[in-house]
Amino acid sequence: MSDSAKALEVYRxxxxxxxxxxxxxxxxxxxxxEMARKMIQIRPxxxxxxxxxxEYSSDEGEFSQCGISEFLVKPxxxxxxxxxxxxxxxxxx
Numbered sequence: 001m002s003d004s005a006k007a008l009e010v011y012r013x014x015x016x017x018x019x020x021x022x023x024x025x026x027x028x029x030x031x032x033x034e035m036a037r038k039m040i041q042i043r044p045x046x047x048x049x050x051x052x053x054x055e056y057s058s059d060e061g062e063f064s065q066c067g068i069s070e071f072l073v074k075p076x077x078x079x080x081x082x083x084x085x086x087x088x089x090x091x092x093x
Contacts, residue, residue, distance in 0.1 A: 004030035008038055015043040020085055025052040033066055040067040047088035051076065 001007045004027040011018060021039060023032040036048045048067060053074040069088035072080060 003028060004032070004035045008035055011039055012042060015039070015046065018043075018046060020089055021046055021048045022081070022085075023048065023050060025050055025054075033068070036068050037066045047085075049081075049084050049088055 001010070004023075007023075008030070011021070021036070023035055025032040027035070032050055032052075036050065039046055039048065044067070047069040049070045049072060050068045051072045051074060055073050070084040072084055076084075
């Protein structure tokens with residue numbers, strides 16, 4: 001789904017149906033970090049992977065503070081995504 005407002009609405013209706021969220025920072029209508037914050041307000045334990053074509057080294061702390069579990073820079077490989085998903089979904093120690 002490429003429309004962040006629609007994605008958030010679907011999530012709001014059934015947050016328990018999601019095990020993991022993968023979002024892009026640059027989405028139409030709402031930045032990925034803003035959508036992630038709103039999703040985490042609804043369900044604080046949802047793991048979120050942020051993807052971007054840019055390195056946001058100055059923003060990675062902000063991403064982490066708003067609850068984003070992993071950050072990937074495009075292009076990403078299947079193995080990279082799988083590794084990030086495994087890390088994001090790993091229970092906290």
